[in-house]
Amino acid sequence: MAMCSTFCPRVSTHLNCKPFSFSPAKTRRFFVSFKAFSSQTSASTPKADDTPASIGFLGLGIMGSPMAQNLIKAGRDVTVWNRTKSKCEPLISMGAKYKSSPEEVAASCGVTFAMLADPESAMDVACGKYGAAKGMGPGKGYVDVSTVDGETSKLICEHIRATGAHFLEAPVSGSKKPAEDGQLIFLTAGDNVLYETVAPLLDIMGKSRFYLGEVGNGAAMKLVVNMVMGSMMASFSEGLVLSEKVGLDPSVLVEVISQGAISAPMYAMKGPSMVKSLYPTAFPLKHQQKDLRLALGLAESVSQPTPIAAATNELYKVAKSHGLSDQDFSAVIEALKVKLQHQT
Ligand SMILES: NC(=O)C1=CN([C@@H]2O[C@H](COP(=O)(O)OP(=O)(O)OC[C@H]3O[C@@H](n4cnc5c(N)ncnc54)[C@H](OP(=O)(O)O)[C@@H]3O)[C@@H](O)[C@H]2O)C=CC1
Numbered sequence: 001m002a003m004c005s006t007f008c009p010r011v012s013t014h015l016n017c018k019p020f021s022f023s024p025a026k027t028r029r030f031f032v033s034f035k036a037f038s039s040q041t042s043a044s045t046p047k048a049d050d051t052p053a054s055i056g057f058l059g060l061g062i063m064g065s066p067m068a069q070n071l072i073k074a075g076r077d078v079t080v081w082n083r084t085k086s087k088c089e090p091l092i093s094m095g096a097k098y099k100s101s102p103e104e105v106a107a108s109c110g111v112t113f114a115m116l117a118d119p120e121s122a123m124d125v126a127c128g129k130y131g132a133a134k135g136m137g138p139g140k141g142y143v144d145v146s147t148v149d150g151e152t153s154k155l156i157c158e159h160i161r162a163t164g165a166h167f168l169e170a171p172v173s174g175s176k177k178p179a180e181d182g183q184l185i186f187l188t189a190g191d192n193v194l195y196e197t198v199a200p201l202l203d204i205m206g207k208s209r210f211y212l213g214e215v216g217n218g219a220a221m222k223l224v225v226n227m228v229m230g231s232m233m234a235s236f237s238e239g240l241v242l243s244e245k246v247g248l249d250p251s252v253l254v255e256v257i258s259q260g261a262i263s264a265p266m267y268a269m270k271g272p273s274m275v276k277s278l279y280p281t282a283f284p285l286k287h288q289q290k291d292l293r294l295a296l297g298l299a300e301s302v303s304q305p306t307p308i309a310a311a312t313n314e315l316y317k318v319a320k321s322h323g324l325s326d327q328d329f330s331a332v333i334e335a336l337k338v339k340l341q342h343q344t
C-alpha cells in the first residue's frame with residue numbers, strides 16, 4: 001500500500017508493551033502502544049499489509065476532517081461522507097472519493113471510521129435508514145471514534161456485529177491541533193482482531209493507542225478523562241476571574257500556574273486567549289457539556305458521587321444558555337462573568 005514518505009517513520013516504529021492488569025478485583029486486560037523508538041515485534045504487532053485497501057470516513061467536522069486528511073496524506077485510499085456535503089470538498093480535492101450515504105461508504109470500503117457529534121448522530125449514521133450498518137458485512141470493520149456513552153456504543157456494536165462485521169470503539173483524547181498533527185490518543189475497545197487490523201491507521205492519526213477490552217470501556221475512559229478536563233477548565237476559569245477581581249493580573253496567574261505543580265498544557269495553551277476573552281474553537285463547549293452529562297450518567301449507573309462534575313456541568317449549561325455552544329469550551333469562563341438578572 002502506497003504511503004507518503006513523511007509519514008512512514010511513525011507508522012513502522014512502535015513499542016508494544018505487555019498487557020498489564022488494571023484492577024486486582026477484575027480480570028480485565030489492558031494493552032497500550034506508543035509511538036516509540038523500537039520496532040520490536042510480538043504476537044500483537046500489526047502488519048501494515050493487513051490493513052484494508054479502502055478506508056471510509058464519516059463525519060468531517062473539526063476532528064474528522066484533519067484525521068481523514070492525515071490518512072490521505074499517508075497515501076491511503078479514502079472515501080468520505082458528511083451530512084453537509086461542502087465539508088467533503090477539501091478532502092475530494094486532496095484525492096478522496098465521495099459517496100452520498102454512510103451505507104454506500106461502508107459498502108465500498110474495508111473499514112469505515114465515524115467521527116460524529118454525539119450519541120444521537122453516531123446512532124443515526126451507523127444504524128439509520130441509509131446508515132453504515134446497511135453496507136456492512138463479513139470481513140468489514142466499523143470504528144467509531146466519536147465520544148458517546150457506553151450504552152450507545154454497545155447498541156451500535158450490536159447492529160454492526162449482526163451483519164457479520166467487526167466493531168471497535170475508539171474515542172480520542174486530544175483536540176484540533178493534535179488531530180492535525182497526527183498526535184491523538186486512541187482509547188479503544190471491542191473486537192481485538194479489528195484493533196490489530198486498524199492499528200497502522202490509528203498510528204497515522206495518533207501518537208498512542210490503548211486497548212481496553214470490552215465495548216464500553218473505551219467510552220467510559222474517554223468520559224472520565226473529559227469529566228476531569230471540564231472541571232479543571234471550570235476551576236481555572238474561577239481562578240482567572242477571581243484574580244482579576246482582587247486586582248491581580250490574570251496573565252501573571254497563568255504564568256505562575258504554568259511553573260508550578262498544577263501546570264497543565266491546557267492552561268498554558270488556553271490561558272492567554274481566555275485573558276483576552278477570545279475563545280477560538282478547538283473543542284466546542286456544547287461537546288464538553290455533552291461529555292459532562294454523559295459522565296454524570298456513567299457515575300449514576302454505579303452510584304458514584306461526582307459532586308464537582310455535577311456543579312461543573314451546571315456552569316457549562318449556563319454558558320450554553322448564553323449562546324456559547326459553538327465557542328471553545330474555555331468560554332465557560334463567561335458564565336462566571338454574567339451578572340445576575342435581578343442584581344441591584
Ligand atoms: N473538537 C475536539 O477537540 C474533540 C472532539 N471530540 C469528539 O469528537 C466528536 C466530533 O467532534 P468535532 O469534530 O469537534 O465536532 P463538530 O461539531 O465539528 O463535528 C460534528 C460532526 O458530526 C456531524 N453531525 C452532527 N449531527 C449529525 C447528524 N444528526 N447526522 C449526521 N451527522 C451529524 C457534523 O456534520 P455537519 O458538518 O453536517 O454538521 C460533523 O461532521 C464529538 O463526539 C466530540 O465530543 C473528541 C476529542 C476532541
Ligand SMILES: O=CCCC(=O)O
Binds near residue numbers: 172175226
Ligand atoms: O474531547 C475532547 C478532548 C480535548 C482534548 O483532549 O484536548
